[in-house]
Amino acid sequence: MKRSAFYVSDGTGITAETLGHSLLSQFGSVEFSQTTIPYVQSNDLAREAVTRINQAAERDDAAPVVFSTLVHDDHREILHTCKGRVLDLFTAFLQPLEDELGVRSSHQVGQSHAIRDQQAYRIRINAVHFALDNDDGARTRHYDQADVILIGVSRSGKTPTCLYLALQFGLFAANYPLTEDDFDDLRLPDSLVPHKDKLFGLTINPDRLSAIRSERKAGSRYASPRQCEMEVRALQALYNKFNIPHLDATELSIEEISTRILAMKGLTRRLQ
Amino acid sequence: MKRSAFYVSDGTGITAETLGHSLLSQFGSVEFSQTTIPYVQSNDLAREAVTRINQAAERDDAAPVVFSTLVHDDHREILHTCKGRVLDLFTAFLQPLEDELGVRSSHQVGQSHAIRDQQAYRIRINAVHFALDNDDGARTRHYDQADVILIGVSRSGKTPTCLYLALQFGLFAANYPLTEDDFDDLRLPDSLVPHKDKLFGLTINPDRLSAIRSERKAGSRYASPRQCEMEVRALQALYNKFNIPHLDATELSIEEISTRILAMKGLTRRLQ
Incomplete structure (x- = not known):
């Protein structure tokens, strides 16, 4: 069985890849064709990502798995219209973190890799x-x-x-x-x-x-x-x-x- | 404001750290004291992790944030008894993945980093x-x-x-x-x-x-x-x-x- 996996990010894509690799390694029987789409920092680029994911969906006749670290609300909304199963890291964890810390997160694009100062x-x-x-x-x-x-x-x-x-x-x-x-x-x-x-x-x-x-x-x-x-x-x-x-x-x-x-x-x- | 963050893993901890760094970088106003607890591969080690997290909770007088990639059910259950806010990567994403792929995941410990063959x-x-x-x-x-x-x-x-x-x-x-x-x-x-x-x-x-x-x-x-x-x-x-x-x-x-x-x-x- 061959499935497609996508890593979609507004930064390097390394966070999405790292988590995705970990999770996919739990499914040894499935072979994944993996694609990283980094630096998605505009609505147009988000729509381009959707197009590529939908093409894979059609080719595979199965929904691609999409690991996303997009933080911008508009870009996330566009991505979620794709024909893949989107696993959205920030939706899953940012809200609980905001609750716990009592602080709104910055939702800043391209922040995802920390070693930059x-x-x-x-x-x-x-x-x-x-x-x-x-x-x-x-x-x-x-x-x-x-x-x-x-x-x-x-x-x-x-x-x-x-x-x-x-x-x-x-x-x-x-x-x-x-x-x-x-x-x-x-x-x-x-x-x-x-x-x-x-x-x-x-x-x-x-x-x-x-x-x-x-x-x-x-x-x-x-x-x-x-x-x-x-x-x-x-x-x-x-x-x-x-x-x-x-x-x-x-x-x-x-x-x-x-x-x-x-x-x-x-x-x-x-x-x- | 200073808070504690823990990265708990049955492997190197790199996946938990990578995701955690990404998420925490969205909270620029909070300073985090970060600790990685890798290779948690037994109930005893899971309990030790809980002890360390609870000590930090007491010291900070606030719940530590805990990023976990533990996959073993018993270890996960023990970790979830701690006084931290546990963000469990596998609970959040493995179930949706199993549904989408129609395959049970292996729940194999220490698999998390893929580059090993x-x-x-x-x-x-x-x-x-x-x-x-x-x-x-x-x-x-x-x-x-x-x-x-x-x-x-x-x-x-x-x-x-x-x-x-x-x-x-x-x-x-x-x-x-x-x-x-x-x-x-x-x-x-x-x-x-x-x-x-x-x-x-x-x-x-x-x-x-x-x-x-x-x-x-x-x-x-x-x-x-x-x-x-x-x-x-x-x-x-x-x-x-x-x-x-x-x-x-x-x-x-x-x-x-x-x-x-x-x-x-x-x-x-x-x-x-």
């Missing part, structure tokens, strides 16, 4: 540049500024996790790759010792690691199951020996890894 | 590494693989935008900094000419650019208002001359810049 923008940019400058053990002299230092073997997801921590939470996250040299005598690299409290370890299933490395260097010793298993086993021994909090990232998304690190290290985000 | 994970990781390898004009020989190549002056937001495009949409985004050499004779750098169709330009208000650059190199020629104005003016002339689609990023968040590029270039995302 200049201070937040700077925090984010600085965090991203910190992650880049301190990626892959490139530099270690700024570790006193780091909120967290991720360690693990090559290709275990350290870099994307650091970037996600920077973009989403404004955190200063460095990462340092552990290699055979560190495993031979089972000790922490010198540059990490003074910052032991900031360390967080990632582990990964050796077969998965081997598959990921093979994409990059097929047939190499680096990607061989034997090498991957050796590294992962030594890594685990190192985490145990130095009592380093760690996480198996094999089955987790980058969002999950990042939020678990936040919780396990008790980190305070710099961006809400 | 291995293929999606690989697309994301590869996109992030592409952005890093092709950052700041470092390499230009992989431009045939790029979905988009961002151009602009130094510190106009190219790198964070490329990383966001990679993490959020799985797109291969390179970036290339334009400098005085390019402006002198108003021509495109040789390495960009074969890829003209992939170019997208960022511009920025010169005063803002000067402020951002001053944080990095205060008092330098690079950060001077005069230099920034000269670069931005020449940049605009270059975009006009070569008819390059572009955007003023001054007042936009990274999400907004990214989604507008998607729309203006007609790019198809590799991740939903």
Whole structure:
């Protein structure tokens, strides 16, 4: 069964998409063809959205599901004339919120994504540049500024996790790759010792690691199951020996890894 | 007026946060103290969440606002006993969705973030590494693989935008900094000419650019208002001359810049 889903927004559409993805993931048996219609900030654009939704309704011979974060009353009214099932986030929740807070909401268009003021923008940019400058053990002299230092073997997801921590939470996250040299005598690299409290370890299933490395260097010793298993086993021994909090990232998304690190290290985000 | 807001989830909490931020941004006059309680996957953890919410209710002498994406019936029931105003995303929308689709939802815990299967994970990781390898004009020989190549002056937001495009949409985004050499004779750098169709330009208000650059190199020629104005003016002339689609990023968040590029270039995302 194939159905259409639309995300309609006066802003980026990210809020509507995020909620829609969550809800649709509860219907594993249905395949959805998904379309985002962002920046609907006029009656004309709202009517255009209705036209596209109605075309899908006709093609599918079934009502599309429409997730809307439109806040302007006129635009919402137009959208609700479409032949889709409209799930209207603001209708559902703004009224109860107004009641609870005793305040009228501003109904301001294009407000939906919060990270927009200049201070937040700077925090984010600085965090991203910190992650880049301190990626892959490139530099270690700024570790006193780091909120967290991720360690693990090559290709275990350290870099994307650091970037996600920077973009989403404004955190200063460095990462340092552990290699055979560190495993031979089972000790922490010198540059990490003074910052032991900031360390967080990632582990990964050796077969998965081997598959990921093979994409990059097929047939190499680096990607061989034997090498991957050796590294992962030594890594685990190192985490145990130095009592380093760690996480198996094999089955987790980058969002999950990042939020678990936040919780396990008790980190305070710099961006809400 | 200060109120408490909670985001309660059986997963990362990102869906609840995203929706909550959108809704709360409509109440500019109220200041919220925000707390995320992720990974609530048992009755005990649900009861712990209730305790924390009730403590805030007592402290504030007002009901906290609680955004919940819990899907398990027992956990939801426990949460609803708290002294907060619970806005339950799944109660509000799952039932209408089940009716419309004619399917029972799975009510599966921890499903809420969709990007978790291995293929999606690989697309994301590869996109992030592409952005890093092709950052700041470092390499230009992989431009045939790029979905988009961002151009602009130094510190106009190219790198964070490329990383966001990679993490959020799985797109291969390179970036290339334009400098005085390019402006002198108003021509495109040789390495960009074969890829003209992939170019997208960022511009920025010169005063803002000067402020951002001053944080990095205060008092330098690079950060001077005069230099920034000269670069931005020449940049605009270059975009006009070569008819390059572009955007003023001054007042936009990274999400907004990214989604507008998607729309203006007609790019198809590799991740939903």
